[in-house]
Amino acid sequence: MQESVRDTLAANLRHARTRRGLSLSELSRRSGIGKATLSALESGAGNPTIETVFSLSRALELPISDLLDQRPAGMTVVRAAEAEVxxxxxxxxxxxxxxxxxxxxxxxxxxxxxxxxxxxxxxxxxxxxxxxxxxxxxxxxxxxxxxxxxxxxxxxxxxxxxxxxxxxxxxxxxxxxxxxxxxxxxxxxxxx
The missing domain is CATH 2.60.120.10 (Jelly Rolls)
Known part of the structure; x- marks a missing residue:
């Protein structure tokens, strides 16, 4: 079963934030995203938008795919009907x-x-x-x-x-x- 964008973002965001030693409050200040929204995103309960992901990319100074990609090995086929938007x-x-x-x-x-x-x-x-x-x-x-x-x-x-x-x-x-x-x-x- 393919991991959802929500779950992938949750894991990658938590990893990126803690690796940089940032609190939710500091990431909220840098990104302009509310602390409650960030907490929901990190728990996999949030509903990420383009604006949110781009703000996080900017605040964390990361490529967007560092927040969204699962990094599969080998051949990868992305089917339009299966890819999350x-x-x-x-x-x-x-x-x-x-x-x-x-x-x-x-x-x-x-x-x-x-x-x-x-x-x-x-x-x-x-x-x-x-x-x-x-x-x-x-x-x-x-x-x-x-x-x-x-x-x-x-x-x-x-x-x-x-x-x-x-x-x-x-x-x-x-x-x-x-x-x-x-x-x-x-x-x-x-x-x-």
Whole structure:
């Protein structure tokens, strides 16, 4: 049986917080997430959203997959019907794969932007790349706007405030988050 996003986040969040010696109060202060919500997330009872996970990534200075990935060994097949969706204000994300090559890390997500919706982000670690597969995507990064269509790609420093919108209908895209600098060891990965 596949572990749920909720259970995986609970274990990985607890591990990351305690490894850094942070109390729930300090993580709450750094992330802007209430202590009760953090406690619920760590116990597996919370309902994580994109905004929550990105805030935790920013506060803990971790790749998002360090919070969401189970790190399976061998061949991995991600079936659309079986993958859990992380839902935000205007976007649905499914983590498809975490790719490590030396100190570099890339996370691959299936990203769906809902019609007429916006997904804001205050920023998070990494460099963000989005390749539009279907639809018209509006991307705003730190005040600069780009309109993208199928086959178009945008990249930017993900620490900058940014927003995705699908003003003309739903958008299907692939989101890649790349982390250039050596990243802290994630769950199941010892420190070098």
């Amino acid at each position: 992380l839902t935000g204000e205007g976007v649905d994300l499914r983590l498809l794969r975490r790719i490590e090559a030396g100190p570099a890390l890339v996370e691959v997500y299936d990203q769906r932007v809902r019609a007429g919706r916006r997904q804001p982000s205050l920023g998070h670690v990494g460099t963000e790349y989005t390749v539009v597969q279907d639809g018209a995507l509006r991307v705003e990064v730190d005040g600069t706007v780009a309109e993208l269509g199928p086959g178009d790609c945008v990249s930017f420093d993900a620490r900058l405030p940014h927003r995705y919108a699908a003003p003309d209908g739903p958008v299907r895209s692939v989101l890649l988050l790349a982390y250039d600098a050596p990243h802290p060891a994630g769950p199941g990965h010892p420190h070098p």
